[in-house]
Amino acid sequence: MNKFLVIGNPIAHSKSPIIHQQFAKQLNIKMTYDKCLLESEEFEVEIKKMFADGLSGTNITYPYKERAYNLCDQVSARAELSKAVNTLYMKDGVLCGDNTDGQGLVQDLLFNKLELQNKHILIIGAGGAVRGCIPSLLEVKPAHITIANRTKGKAMQIVTEMGSDSLSAISLMDVRNNYDIVINATSLSIYNEVPEMNPCVFENAIAAYDMVYSQQENAFLKWALANNSGIKVIDGLGMLVEQAAEAFYVWHKVRPNTEKIRDFLVNS
Ligand code: ATR
16 A cells, blocks of 8 residues: 655644545545654655655655755756755655645635735745745746845845745845735744734735644734734645645645545644
């Protein structure tokens, strides 16, 4: 039977197994999908060993996406741009990598009926999460994407690498109030903290999005609502489901329906 994993550290909280198992059931595909904790020093060696032992594919999560990219023999165009990989598989003896995070974000924004074309998007953070998403966000032709980061140099580096006129970098301190969609891609919400920036960013925005999903109330989205009661707030649950659906498609070449699992996860 085909065997799949999600690998990270920590990994106990991961909802990927339940999502992929539901997709497999829906499409009548026989496979297993489990969580796997890997310690930092064993990552590369273990991945190679697992594939040599017949692993069909693995999702890679925090903190290994950049290391997974470096391990690949071949990567997709979107993974090359983002320099991070969340989906690994073996093809003709070659270790291949892809990045489905950006597609997951865009699909979820569209699922939430947000118009993206010609809109001004602010994305906060400049880590792997942002790198992974920029190529897919650029594809939907927004008017502009501003990357705001505490360390401006990291945001500037991404802008230089992506080479698009629709992108610019600013310091977190320089955010303004002229964005349509505000996306938090820092990991602060995990710790119930919000970035130190002027909350005027929410004033004229249609939506605030946080890539983090947890059962607790999301501090960033709560803050957005406190500064604009009419703003639409969306957490990272849908992105999680949609990036999984895209990874499932990469592996199995069939696209699962994502609506049922969304309802299931919200109510479980
Ligand atoms: P990931 O791969 O999940 O994106 P990361 O690469 O560690 O994680 O990046 C974390 C992001 O959160 C960075 O943009 C980081 O800002 P810096 O580049 O300045 O470090 C941002 N971040 C983390 N803690 C923060 C804080 N207290 N305030 C503002 N931004 C923060």
